[in-house]
Amino acid sequence: MSLESLTVARIRAQLLSRERSAVELAREALQAAEQGNQATNAFITISPERALEAAQRVDQRIARGEDPGPLAGVPVAVKDVIVTKGVRTTCGSRILKDYIPPYDATAVERLEAAGGVIIGKTNCDEFAMGSSNENSAYGPVRNPKALDRVPGGSSGGSAASVAQGTSVVSLGSDTGGSVRLPASFCGCVGITPTYGRVSRYGLVAFASSLDHIGPFGRNVRDAAALLQAIAGRDPRDATSAAAPVEDYAAAMNGDVRGLRVGLPREYMKGLPAETGALIYRAVDELTRLGCSIHEINLPHTEYAIACYYIIATAEASSNLARYDGVRYTTRAKDSGTLASMYRNTREEGFGAECKRRILLGTYVLSHGYYDAFYLKAQRARALIARDYAEAFREVDLIAGPVSPTPAFQLGEKTADPLEMYLADIYTVTGDLAGVPCMSVPCGETAEGLPVGLQIIAPHFQEGRMLRLAEAYERAVRR
Amino acid sequence: MSTSAPVLADPAVIAKYEPVIGLEVHVQIGTRTKIFCACPTGFGAPPNTNVCPVCLGMPGALPVLNRRAVEMAVQAALALECRINPYSRLARKNYFYPDLPKGYQISQYDQPLAGHGGIEILTGGSPKRIGITRAHLEDDAGKSIHDGFSDSDRYTYVDLNRSGTPLIEIVSEPDLRSSSEAYDYLTALKEILQFIGVSDCDMEKGNLRCDANVSVRLRGAPRFGTKAEVKNLNSFRFLKAALDYEIARQVAVLEGGGTVVQETRLYNPDTGETVSMRGKEHAHDYRYFPEPDLAPLRISPEWLEELRSAMPELPARRRRRFLADYGLREYDAGVLTQSRDLSDYFEQAAAAAGDPRLAANWIMGDLAGLLKHAGKEIADSPVSAAHLGELLSLIARGSVTSKLAKEILPRMFESGEGPHAIMEREGLETITDSGELERIVAQVIAANPKQVEQYRGGKASVLSFFMGQVMKATRGQADPAAVTGLLKEKL
Ligand SMILES: [Zn+2]
Numbered sequence: 004m005s006l007e008s009l010t011v012a013r014i015r016a017q018l019l020s021r022e023r024s025a026v027e028l029a030r031e032a033l034q035a036a037e038q039g040n041q042a043t044n045a046f047i048t049i050s051p052e053r054a055l056e057a058a059q060r061v062d063q064r065i066a067r068g069e070d071p072g073p074l075a076g077v078p079v080a081v082k083d084v085i086v087t088k089g090v091r092t093t094c095g096s097r098i099l100k101d102y103i104p105p106y107d108a109t110a111v112e113r114l115e116a117a118g119g120v121i122i123g124k125t126n127c128d129e130f131a132m133g134s135s136n137e138n139s140a141y142g143p144v145r146n147p148k149a150l151d152r153v154p155g156g157s158s159g160g161s162a163a164s165v166a167q168g169t170s171v172v173s174l175g176s177d178t179g180g181s182v183r184l185p186a187s188f189c190g191c192v193g194i195t196p197t198y199g200r201v202s203r204y205g206l207v208a209f210a211s212s213l214d215h216i217g218p219f220g221r222n223v224r225d226a227a228a229l230l231q232a233i234a235g236r237d238p239r240d241a242t243s244a245a246a247p248v249e250d251y252a253a254a255m256n257g258d259v260r261g262l263r264v265g266l267p268r269e270y271m272k273g274l275p276a277e278t279g280a281l282i283y284r285a286v287d288e289l290t291r292l293g294c295s296i297h298e299i300n301l302p303h304t305e306y307a308i309a310c311y312y313i314i315a316t317a318e319a320s321s322n323l324a325r326y327d328g329v330r331y332t333t334r335a336k337d338s339g340t341l342a343s344m345y346r347n348t349r350e351e352g353f354g355a356e357c358k359r360r361i362l363l364g365t366y367v368l369s370h371g372y373y374d375a376f377y378l379k380a381q382r383a384r385a386l387i388a389r390d391y392a393e394a395f396r397e398v399d400l401i402a403g404p405v406s407p408t409p410a411f412q413l414g415e416k417t418a419d420p421l422e423m424y425l426a427d428i429y430t431v432t433g434d435l436a437g438v439p440c441m442s443v444p445c446g447e448t449a450e451g452l453p454v455g456l457q458i459i460a461p462h463f464q465e466g467r468m469l470r471l472a473e474a475y476e477r478a479v480r481r
Numbered sequence: 482m483s484t485s486a487p488v489l490a491d492p493a494v495i496a497k498y499e500p501v502i503g504l505e506v507h508v509q510i511g512t513r514t515k516i517f518c519a520c521p522t523g524f525g526a527p528p529n530t531n532v533c534p535v536c537l538g539m540p541g542a543l544p545v546l547n548r549r550a551v552e553m554a555v556q557a558a559l560a561l562e563c564r565i566n567p568y569s570r571l572a573r574k575n576y577f578y579p580d581l582p583k584g585y586q587i588s589q590y591d592q593p594l595a596g597h598g599g600i601e602i603l604t605g606g607s608p609k610r611i612g613i614t615r616a617h618l619e620d621d622a623g624k625s626i627h628d629g630f631s632d633s634d635r636y637t638y639v640d641l642n643r644s645g646t647p648l649i650e651i652v653s654e655p656d657l658r659s660s661s662e663a664y665d666y667l668t669a670l671k672e673i674l675q676f677i678g679v680s681d682c683d684m685e686k687g688n689l690r691c692d693a694n695v696s697v698r699l700r701g702a703p704r705f706g707t708k709a710e711v712k713n714l715n716s717f718r719f720l721k722a723a724l725d726y727e728i729a730r731q732v733a734v735l736e737g738g739g740t741v742v743q744e745t746r747l748y749n750p751d752t753g754e755t756v757s758m759r760g761k762e763h764a765h766d767y768r769y770f771p772e773p774d775l776a777p778l779r780i781s782p783e784w785l786e787e788l789r790s791a792m793p794e795l796p797a798r799r800r801r802r803f804l805a806d807y808g809l810r811e812y813d814a815g816v817l818t819q820s821r822d823l824s825d826y827f828e829q830a831a832a833a834a835g836d837p838r839l840a841a842n843w844i845m846g847d848l849a850g851l852l853k854h855a856g857k858e859i860a861d862s863p864v865s866a867a868h869l870g871e872l873l874s875l876i877a878r879g880s881v882t883s884k885l886a887k888e889i890l891p892r893m894f895e896s897g898e899g900p901h902a903i904m905e906r907e908g909l910e911t912i913t914d915s916g917e918l919e920r921i922v923a924q925v926i927a928a929n930p931k932q933v934e935q936y937r938g939g940k941a942s943v944l945s946f947f948m949g950q951v952m953k954a955t956r957g958q959a960d961p962a963a964v965t966g967l968l969k970e971k972l
Binding site for chain 1: 776
């Protein structure tokens, strides 16, 4: 049982023609998720009650002759760092193993209002900290394209579920590449919108100034449809943007002739040969489509990883302070004093990578180190953002690799955190600058491992980015 | 913590030293809702009922700054003559505590809302300016309840109703030189904040809390001594007692050849002592950094001007105006500007009466007496300012004697009616019927032949005797001008 042949548009057509009902589709999706999970471990929680209720609402709307919404009946998987009222939300951590949120994230509310059917919560690196999905307290996710390999992280479950056909679209979150990397590794489309385009209300914070909710789909149109449903100003998120939301379906008109596409020298030099060949082949395709290709510089790229790991860990050390055993976190037993309760709860509850980042973040914010680390990183961040601003004076979009390598073996990099951090080398700059970026499949290696092409756009130019991605996708699938 | 009672210096020795004190005052801003969510700020609700995901620090919840809290904080800072920074930032202050649900407080650090202000206080009868270093916005934590439950020996209970209550922290310069100055400063601060309606400053409800930085130095010494921070000075009485204790303790340490340690001390109101909480080496590292969930706070010149013009006149300025415009005595102007309600009441009554000094006398005299007796505040006075003014205008015009007015006012106080309604109902209407008045005047003249003779013999002052007799006969209801006219005519 797989939903692999389904798209948002096809589901809509089937529902409106009464070929099948949303409830029937939800049942199939739930069954597919249960079965598929045995191979990939993509879901932490499957939520049949919530799914069937949502599907019933869609069927009722159709029965009443109302528009069932742009995502009517579409089975959606939601990363387990996005809160769902009444459905356990673990963040991939032991410390929240019993946490049932009392409210829905704005993105969840909006996708359900659009007719989406949430079938479950997907596995991820603990608090979205990781690039391989091996940092989950609920076991690693396996890449559906090669089960001995990682799906990429941290939104590994969301990417795997879509790639495997246990959902049609899914929500992930991206702080340093956590949507684009797994999209690239699993061979699906993943979008990181402009910072502020999608409300973060209900996205459990890892690094607030870098966190984005972003959609996955098996094709550009499906991912764009989910983005359309969740984008827009939210009064509950003070960092969400008031800028009007474009009509993405209309923006994807296939006309990309004359678009100036930049190719960053810093991304291309030193790229492993196999990945490089696939990226250059994609760039050639863009030329055939009528784009002009320009070599550009993003000179501060070399500082990105250091800058990212200072800012992200600093914010994380503060964001994760609330998991203290006092209220909703799983409290360590037999703690005689307040201090030992804190210590034991956090010692038992957090995994190694979380602890590493909390320690790093605490250190860089400490008295006497703040200026040397945090402030300097903020200055580097401003320079990286300026690199993009200057590049976008010359070009309309930027294209390049998502990651130097395709999906690696499970356990291959767990011994060396630094090497793992370098998997994000081409993705963190987009998050640091807050610009929209995405990964679209651009072929496979000799071993049959997918590789993604990254497309980056100026702030709030998701429409332009999607237009190129969709035109490219159509050209290579032909 | 030391268990042996510390030695305190005696007053003669203390007098050789000069205390140097700065206060950090936390004031609850009186918004209806919390600073980062829409929960009500009310006091006394059952525990953990005025809460939501935001103020509970639930995963994924985000703060949104309450515009009204910013406006009121700006007005407070303006009243403290601070410069308002057009660009300021919220910052996270990180520490663990069970009643701090997010694991950090959202406060302001290197870019506060306002600073460089000051207020003038009256201390020991003379004015002194106390500098305000800074004023900034922050959210309050919840409340830890350590006793009162059957398992309080093992558990602390947490009530998060208070969590997210808006506060303004006001930090003074180390300009205070005695516990009395500190007391006078806190009093003045409280009056200003109450007056502009930013806070009720109710210390019992925890709406005004105070910590002090205290050091001592030999009089004339050029540099400040090492300071200790004294926490938990949450009543005016505690403030003075704690500062006096801490000053005496530090002097005793220095006199004994020791050095004052930089530390945080907690005042214990039961023993009247301050005890060491943590030394410098255990000082918290709060790891402040800019709050990434909130954009920088920008106060445009237009917004600032709008807020400034919407502010009521401050007590000090109003006092000066009362002296100049109404010709009030210094003392009266001081009393009448103690609260905004009282000075508003006075201004309305004075306008209606047409005689400000008369209004001042009656408000501070008879009306104050009635209010005190009834246990009421001026804001709840049954006699409105307009009604009082009406009564006083009758006196000023001579239609009612002061004596009669003193009878009418308590009835107005009882019924809430205006003077005319009372006078009509009680038959206290001034006698304007010339026929009746003529009859009474004739009676009085007939009954006092000796005085008639004196008057006719040229002793004009006897006229006031007749006036008194007529008033007596009319129970003060006669129009004095009409009586004078009739007397002159008949005599
Ligand atoms: Zn709340």
